[in-house]
């Protein structure tokens with residue numbers, strides 16, 4: 001399918017959908033300088049990342065753990081939303097019944113103005129103390145001011161379960177959606193792999209937008225290949241024209 005036609009078709013699907021779910025992964029935030037898991041220079045290829053990506057590492061090497069995650073937070077805090085994040089926030093304004101579900105822990109969708117983002121893997125911008133249950137901070141030098149022990153980012157680390165409430169909300173949204181837009185995720189790992197299937201099983205249509213071809217493209221009504229920060233603004237602009245044109 002020619003690119004322009006796929007884009008117009010995707011915009012038309014967004015326009016006619018009553019409930020939209022946008023599921024995003026690392027590809028959405030790449031242009032904001034957030035390393036993806038799989039890149040050669042990415043977060044998880046780093047030796048330190050392997051040493052500090054389990055919650056138990058906090059007890060094994062408290063200072064190293066705090067240093068590592070403070071540095072990850074610094075990267076995220078220095079990052080700015082890119083045109084892809086801004087386009088999704090705009091989509092939510094044009095189509096208020098749009099739920100945004102993300103695997104990203106950078107908080108950039110919220111920074112872009114999106115509402116009620118379902119963060120499946122938590123957020124680096126929130127921290128918590130697992131020793132006394134404090135979730136409010138402030139976290140001076142990554143320490144809990146209530147009990148004095150070291151805090152940790154409120155992200156799902158290796159070996160940990162996803163937040164049940166967030167996962168249930170994402171599953172309900174997927175099941176109730178009539179359009180599921182997958183952005184910048186290979187969607188091969190649970191639950192990412194499961195959500196588009198739930199949308200399809202309940203009669204929803206699928207649109208994929210990714211730099212590389214995906215196995216899921218075969219199930220998609222429209223397939224967009226390219227960068228999220230380039231295609232999403234064009235998609236939402238096209239939707240905006242249709243919405244104002246039909247008003």
Ligand SMILES: [Zn+2]
Pocket residue numbers: 129130131132133134144145146147148149
């Ligand atoms: Zn504490």
